[in-house]
Ligand SMILES: NC(=O)c1ccc[n+]([C@@H]2O[C@H](COP(=O)([O-])OP(=O)(O)OC[C@H]3O[C@@H](n4cnc5c(N)ncnc54)[C@H](O)[C@@H]3O)[C@@H](O)[C@H]2O)c1
């Protein structure tokens with residue numbers, strides 16, 4: 199029976215929920231998915247680091263976080279020791295779910311690089327490494343015979359990247375437009391009811407949607423990274439973050455948002471990219487007051503949706519959860535499933 203040993207880098211909402219899934223359903227994975235999962239290392243800024251080659255007792259790890267206990271109280275260290283843990287633990291797969299840093303993607307870029315260099319595959323929901331160093335890290339994975347998967351970096355557990363890659367073969371993608379941030383979409387919906395921006399943001403934080411610094415959601419930095427990922431990964435745009443224009447929603451008042459809804463329009467934060475006749479790609483993020491009959495106007499709450507412009511089918515829209523601890527933990531599980539399938543494929547052709 200195949201068992202994958204997992205290292206969890208960052209033990210917050212997403213990786214903690216993945217650990218809960220493994221704890222609760224791990225025994226059914228073997229029958230359902232053809233493999234078992236065992237967590238052999240966890241690091242976190244607040245909890246430190248814990249490494250157990252025969253598997254960490256997740257019922258113990260999952261109880262930590264609210265009190266003063268750290269991994270140091272359970273045979274581990276009070277510090278994350280990320281490079282040592284990532285390079286030396288026995289994990290087959292590293293799940294990187296630390297804070298997204300939109301400036302340079304660090305330290306997550308280093309976490310991913312250390313894992314790939316030490317022959318470990320990586321699954322990540324962290325947009326930084328994917329948006330800012332994606333091609334370089336993918337090439338490093340190939341050179342080391344491992345996998346770099348990042349389905350959860352865009353639209354959480356909604357499999358937009360793998361779907362476009364596998365199901366759009368033969369189609370020419372000329373662009374996309376979408377609602378790619380659950381927090382801002384949830385906030386705009388609450389503002390339509392008259393709720394002030396600050397209170398709506400607090401609600402999104404309590405629901406586990408928001409970034410550590412919610413300005414990333416509200417000012418469009420999160421969508422800017424996601425537009426860059428989709429443009430480069432799916433349109434082959436070859437652009438950089440500086441090429442993606444950005445405006446957020448903090449410029450909108452609750453009154454403007456509410457009045458627009460009364461006038462038959464809905465404010466949405468829209469990320470888009472369009473291939474120009476000369477082959478270059480123009481990309482950006484901006485708030486738009488959409489007419490109610492627009493395909494994206496009805497996308498509410500933390501739901502995301504992206505409509506791809508294709509040559510043979512016209513617009514094709516993918517919609518689903520764009521944020522949420524469980525939804526995003528599933529994205530990491532879907533990455534592990536993809537790695538297992540790739541390994542099985544290789545074995546089948548060996
Ligand atoms: N929550 C969602 O809905 C969602 C959806 C898609 C993608 N993401 C992305 O997934 C990542 C994790 O999201 P989350 O909701 O779990 O965030 P979170 O803030 O709940 O958890 C992040 C954890 O990482 C830890 N951490 C930060 N820097 C670290 C470091 N250098 N070493 C070790 N641990 C470190 C923090 O202590 C924290 O516990 C983020 O990059 C986020 O943008 C989140």
Ligand SMILES: N[C@@H](CCO)C(=O)O
Pocket residue numbers: 351353354378379380381382407408409415420520521522
């Ligand atoms: N904070 C992000 C999480 C998903 O990337 C959002 O609200 O969409």
